Amino acid sequence: MSTPLTIYRPDLAAGRDAQVLHRAATPEFSGWLEHTRTAGGCARPVRLTGTIAAVERDTGRVLGEQHTDELPDGALYKACGNRRESQCPDCAWVYQGDAYQVVRCGLTGGKGVPASVDRHPVVFATFTAPSFGPVHHRHIPRHTCATRQRCDCRPAPCRARHTAETCQHGQPAACFARHDADDPRLGQPLCLDCYDHAHQVVWNYFSGELWRRTKQAIERHLAVLCRRRGVPLVRVVTASGKVRWVPPVRVSHGKIAEMQRRAAVHFHVLLRLDGVDPDDLDALVPPPVGITVDDLEAAVHTAVRQITITTPPHPDRQGGWVVAWGEQVDVRRINSTSGELTDAKVATYLAKYATKATEATGHQSTRLTPATIDDYADPEGDHLARLIDACWHLGRPTGTDTASGAATADDRQGSIDTKPNTYAGLRRWAHMLGFGGHFLTKARRYSVTFGLLRDTRATYRRAEDDHPTDTVTVGMLTYAGSGWLTEGDALLANTAAAQRRQARRIGREELAHEAWLVGAAA
Numbered sequence: 001m002s003t004p005l006t007i008y009r010p011d012l013a014a015g016r017d018a019q020v021l022h023r024a025a026t027p028e029f030s031g032w033l034e035h036t037r038t039a040g041g042c043a044r045p046v047r048l049t050g051t052i053a054a055v056e057r058d059t060g061r062v063l064g065e066q067h068t069d070e071l072p073d074g075a076l077y078k079a080c081g082n083r084r085e086s087q088c089p090d091c092a093w094v095y096q097g098d099a100y101q102v103v104r105c106g107l108t109g110g111k112g113v114p115a116s117v118d119r120h121p122v123v124f125a126t127f128t129a130p131s132f133g134p135v136h137h138r139h140i141p142r143h144t145c146a147t148r149q150r151c152d153c154r155p156a157p158c159r160a161r162h163t164a165e166t167c168q169h170g171q172p173a174a175c176f177a178r179h180d181a182d183d184p185r186l187g188q189p190l191c192l193d194c195y196d197h198a199h200q201v202v203w204n205y206f207s208g209e210l211w212r213r214t215k216q217a218i219e220r221h222l223a224v225l226c227r228r229r230g231v232p233l234v235r236v237v238t239a240s241g242k243v244r245w246v247p248p249v250r251v252s253h254g255k256i257a258e259m260q261r262r263a264a265v266h267f268h269v270l271l272r273l274d275g276v277d278p279d280d281l282d283a284l285v286p287p288p289v290g291i292t293v294d295d296l297e298a299a300v301h302t303a304v305r306q307i308t309i310t311t312p313p314h315p316d317r318q319g320g321w322v323v324a325w326g327e328q329v330d331v332r333r334i335n336s337t338s339g340e341l342t343d344a345k346v347a348t349y350l351a352k353y354a355t356k357a358t359e360a361t362g363h364q365s366t367r368l369t370p371a372t373i374d375d376y377a378d379p380e381g382d383h384l385a386r387l388i389d390a391c392w393h394l395g396r397p398t399g400t401d402t403a404s405g406a407a408t409a410d411d412r413q414g415s416i417d418t419k420p421n422t423y424a425g426l427r428r429w430a431h432m433l434g435f436g437g438h439f440l441t442k443a444r445r446y447s448v449t450f451g452l453l454r455d456t457r458a459t460y461r462r463a464e465d466d467h468p469t470d471t472v473t474v475g476m477l478t479y480a481g482s483g484w485l486t487e488g489d490a491l492l493a494n495t496a497a498a499q500r501r502q503a504r505r506i507g508r509e510e511l512a513h514e515a516w517l518v519g520a521a522a
């Protein structure tokens with residue numbers, strides 16, 4: 001056991017540069033840099049205190065113990081792990097790398113996914129929301145540029161009209177502007193009063209369910225097709241010994257939610273056709289011959305047109321809202337090695353969106369509460385304020401769910417419907433403009449898991465640190481705080497991490513740029 005270090009006392013009153021000099025002048029500086037390395041690039045690491053023990057894996061024998069008092073700053077630094085680039089660029093970068101691996105392995109195999117998956121039919125589909133009212137938009141009808149990398153093509157006028165109509169609120173129904181890509185008007189309604197904010201937040205709220213039913217419909221279409229073409233059902237025996245006959249194909253997916261500028265969510269989804277192994281339901285096997293990428297594509301288009309949800313009644317709208325896909329559903333094929341849409345480009349494109357949430361809309365906040373809602377919601381305010389207001393208003397406690405909280409003895413006779421208000425979650429997700437789903441999701445069988453990637457990384461680091469792999473590290477740790485001790489520390493740790501990553505980052509950003517062009521073309 002080493003002797004306790006001299007305790008570093010940060011000069012909190014000093015400026016950042018003075019803090020940097022102060023830290024760098026301590027004899028333990030290089031040890032501190034090494035100690036903070038695993039959380040080095042993090043904007044707001046978690047500090048943990050307590051005891052760490054090295055335990056022999058087979059016997060459970062404690063080989064050594066160390067208290068964090070003996071470590072620099074008396075604490076362990078753990079990266080915050082936030083996936084959002086706007087919250088912690090470095091942790092988001094790590095997450096993006098993992099997301100890339102998850103998506104890529106589902107296309108090409110690797111990390112436990114069989115390499116044969118690269119022969120399964122795959123399509124890349126974009127599912128959009130319908131219109132909730134006209135918004136300013138940018139559209140390039142025909143590209144004349146040699147390379148999209150330096151596209152300078154002129155966009156068409158936003159919403160050209162022959163007549164000088166106005167809506168009932170006196171707003172022009174036309175916009176002749178050719179909007180630049182960074183024009184803040186993009187995604188904003190032409191008339192805020194005509195726009196159906198309630199419908200949009202309800203759509204965002206039910207979009208996950210719409211997707212779930214759509215995927216079921218895709219699988220149902222393929223199952224029907226198999227039957228029609230004489231591909232037999234597969235006989236499987238369940239764990240409890242029951243015999244079941246299941247369709248011979250299934251669809252695995254990896255999906256990213258992207259919040260558009262108008263604040264409607266849309267989904268980018270990889271759909272892969274898999275077969276069924278009667279002896280091992282978890283095995284990834286090719287689909288039966290005779291079911292092709294054309295069939296998958298056709299099944300997606302059919303399901304998209306067919307699936308529509310009518311949401312449950314709401315006091316503001318007894319008939320509920322219709323939740324269906326927009327007209328533009330883009331389904332494309334992927335070429336594994338070359339061409340416009342390669343495995344690597346698709347994986348990079350999806351990984352890029354995995355680190356974003358509502359940023360494109362201009363809104364960013366944590367969960368809203370009755371104390372903070374008035375800072376953001378306004379039924380007469382701008383587009384975002386009205387969307388947030390719609391979430392809060394539609395998610396209010398209504399007659400159908402007051403029974404549980406405020407029921408009197410008489411109410412309990414059964415006269416009140418105690419079914420919870422289906423829309424209550426809109427308040428919980430008001431800061432996400434109604435969308436309560438995850439931004440990256442995948443079918444269980446699609447690919448490797450994030451957990452496995454994290455474990456692999458931890459093992460790799462341990463090997464790198466030259467710890468014997470037959471020991472495990474057990475920590476009895478408690479939370480001591482968040483963030484670096486000083487701004488100077490943050491600068492030092494972040495700079496060191498940035499230098500270590502420089503080379504790797506450049507490679508990835510070039511790919512990301514190319515991938516962005518794929519998306520821009522979509």
Ligand SMILES: [Zn+2]
Binds near residue numbers: 088
């Ligand atoms: Zn972080």
Ligand SMILES: [Zn+2]
Binds near residue numbers: 177
């Ligand atoms: Zn416009």
Ligand SMILES: [Zn+2]
Binds near residue numbers: 144148
């Ligand atoms: Zn162009």
Ligand SMILES: [Zn+2]
Binds near residue numbers: 191193194
């Ligand atoms: Zn209007």
